Amino acid sequence: MANAIMTSTKKNLLITGCSSGIGYHAARILKDRGWRVFATARRHDDVERLRGEGLESFLLDLDQSDSIHMALDHILSLTQGRLDALFNNGAYGQPGAMEDLSREALRQQFETNLFGTHELTRLVLPIMRRQGGGRVVQNSSILGFVALPYRGAYVASKFALEGMTQAMRMEMQGTGIHFSLIEPGSINTPFRKNARTAFLKNIPVATSCHRENYGRWLQEGEKNLSEGLFSLPPEAVVDKVIHALESSRPRLRYGVTVTTHVAAVLRRVLPFRMLDYLLARG
Numbered sequence: 001m002a003n004a005i006m007t008s009t010k011k012n013l014l015i016t017g018c019s020s021g022i023g024y025h026a027a028r029i030l031k032d033r034g035w036r037v038f039a040t041a042r043r044h045d046d047v048e049r050l051r052g053e054g055l056e057s058f059l060l061d062l063d064q065s066d067s068i069h070m071a072l073d074h075i076l077s078l079t080q081g082r083l084d085a086l087f088n089n090g091a092y093g094q095p096g097a098m099e100d101l102s103r104e105a106l107r108q109q110f111e112t113n114l115f116g117t118h119e120l121t122r123l124v125l126p127i128m129r130r131q132g133g134g135r136v137v138q139n140s141s142i143l144g145f146v147a148l149p150y151r152g153a154y155v156a157s158k159f160a161l162e163g164m165t166q167a168m169r170m171e172m173q174g175t176g177i178h179f180s181l182i183e184p185g186s187i188n189t190p191f192r193k194n195a196r197t198a199f200l201k202n203i204p205v206a207t208s209c210h211r212e213n214y215g216r217w218l219q220e221g222e223k224n225l226s227e228g229l230f231s232l233p234p235e236a237v238v239d240k241v242i243h244a245l246e247s248s249r250p251r252l253r254y255g256v257t258v259t260t261h262v263a264a265v266l267r268r269v270l271p272f273r274m275l276d277y278l279l280a281r282g
């Protein structure tokens, strides 16, 4: 873990999706390390709760351009126009077979996981350029570089996030702005519970050709909603975020969990067919 910030002036960090999970833990831990953290969430009650816990919290819904603009304007009014770092964390998973997914459900997945994140990042870049530098940390996933069946929408959004980030990283060369990708495997957060809600909302389970697999998945999901064998707590992700924010040489990619590291190696050494076979078997 990188050393705590030693500077007397606090550096400013905006985090999206702080109502729970990784964003929530990142906000608390980074505040304790000396960052001035703006912990954003998309619901009023979560903002109030976070404020009650002593965090500087503001409403930011990645699906709404107005909300993104208002949150950033408000935060910049408190920092004399500075923003040192952005942790793009807010996102959700839309499970289900691609053939069962409506255009609207797929669009919604991209609105949150990619378009909102892109819009916020675009607004932040001129500020960082003026300052002569900054850090942008993207919460991607193991599913940002390998695919799984019934995760197509989420996989597509995270592959897109990875591609966009690599392009932006090159575009930002010489500006002092660094981009990093965090690639967690399974982390113990409400993510799977929220994904299940999106699944039940948008997938026509009873009439689908995939209903048997869905039935199995829903049953197994009951058991796996909490901790899996290779799951880690959110703090494991925050350790990598800290390195990406504070190290003098931030990396492009940070794998989190054994599964991510194994998948990264297998993707390099195995033929695609073999990799697909292994991934499809879970």
Ligand SMILES: NC(=O)c1ccc[n+]([C@@H]2O[C@H](COP(=O)([O-])OP(=O)(O)OC[C@H]3O[C@@H](n4cnc5c(N)ncnc54)[C@H](OP(=O)(O)O)[C@@H]3O)[C@@H](O)[C@H]2O)c1
Residues within 6 Å of the ligand: 016, 017, 018, 019, 020, 021, 022, 023, 041, 042, 043, 060, 061, 062, 063, 088, 089, 090, 091, 092, 112, 139, 140, 141, 142, 183, 184, 185, 186, 187, 188, 189, 190, 191, 192, 194
């Ligand atoms: N948990 C894992 O196993 C895992 C693995 C790999 C990557 N990740 C990534 O880690 C990040 C955080 O997920 P998590 O595990 O901490 O799950 P989480 O507890 O469900 O957190 C997701 C956060 O994103 C927020 N969010 C959803 N839609 C939003 C929107 N339209 N605008 C703003 N915020 C929105 C959620 O807010 P609400 O509470 O209002 O929905 C919540 O605060 C995500 O990018 C996820 O893809 C997680």
